[in-house]
Amino acid sequence: MDRWKYYDIIHQRHSLMNPVDETKLERLYDLLELKPNASVIDIGCGKGEMLIRLAEKYDIKGLGIDKSPYCVREAEKGKRQRVPQADVRFLEMDGAQYKAESGESSHLAMCIGATWIYGGYRNTVRALGGMTRSSAFVMVGEPFWRTNPPREYLQSEGLSVDSFGTHHGNATTGESEGLRLVYTVVSSQEDWDRSEGLHWSTAAEYALAHPEDTDLEELLARDSKERESYLRWGRDTLGWAVYLFRKMR
Numbered sequence: 001m002d003r004w005k006y007y008d009i010i011h012q013r014h015s016l017m018n019p020v021d022e023t024k025l026e027r028l029y030d031l032l033e034l035k036p037n038a039s040v041i042d043i044g045c046g047k048g049e050m051l052i053r054l055a056e057k058y059d060i061k062g063l064g065i066d067k068s069p070y071c072v073r074e075a076e077k078g079k080r081q082r083v084p085q086a087d088v089r090f091l092e093m094d095g096a097q098y099k100a101e102s103g104e105s106s107h108l109a110m111c112i113g114a115t116w117i118y119g120g121y122r123n124t125v126r127a128l129g130g131m132t133r134s135s136a137f138v139m140v141g142e143p144f145w146r147t148n149p150p151r152e153y154l155q156s157e158g159l160s161v162d163s164f165g166t167h168h169g170n171a172t173t174g175e176s177e178g179l180r181l182v183y184t185v186v187s188s189q190e191d192w193d194r195s196e197g198l199h200w201s202t203a204a205e206y207a208l209a210h211p212e213d214t215d216l217e218e219l220l221a222r223d224s225k226e227r228e229s230y231l232r233w234g235r236d237t238l239g240w241a242v243y244l245f246r247k248m249r
């Protein structure tokens, strides 16, 4: 099954494709106080929800990049419906291949839940730092281990202990890359439950509405495996947070 199709189906009811509570994020958006024409880049932007929300709140110049054609289509639709006049655009491409135009440097660079694009969390913090100007913000969304992950969980998910750090580790990694941590938004188990539950319910809804789809068996098997892994291990083991850093020079 096409992986972008799978992600599109299980995220039908998500605007943000991560276990983050939007009211908590709103407090973080308040802190940004972006000036008119501030340039914002979002790598792995999903449906563009963060850029669109920021464009509703501030007069930004935004660029969102995502590899999924489904996401870029949704992002463009959201932009047309909610902020048609805003200077926000979306590109369908591999984020790792994006090269900023010469002289282009952002006031806010973010990558929320897609750090594999740069080969991991530290590389992402570094890459985003390199795209930003003096006193800019760098925002990264990343999982963290709440407790030592059980071996069965790692095997089932194809992860290793090194796949993620701790919450404290994620915070200090940014600092060791020369940035200053200024805020975090940490997801609760309730936030995770909502996000995961929406995957399960939309997979079931899709299956009932599209009995002819030849991908159904694979879709439901994959959703069942992910649900089992979350309930058995993930819910107690994995945390998730958005880290907001600032360049101090």
Ligand SMILES: C[S@@+](CC[C@H](N)C(=O)[O-])C[C@H]1O[C@@H](n2cnc3c(N)ncnc32)[C@H](O)[C@@H]1O
Binding pocket: 015, 016, 017, 018, 043, 044, 045, 046, 047, 049, 065, 066, 067, 068, 071, 093, 094, 095, 096, 111, 112, 113, 114, 117
């Ligand atoms: C977990 S989702 C997060 C989306 C968005 N940041 C959000 O919080 O709603 C990860 C996103 O990364 C995108 N993605 C995966 N690999 C990518 C790549 N190599 N380049 C750009 N986007 C990629 C996926 O299509 C998906 O939209």
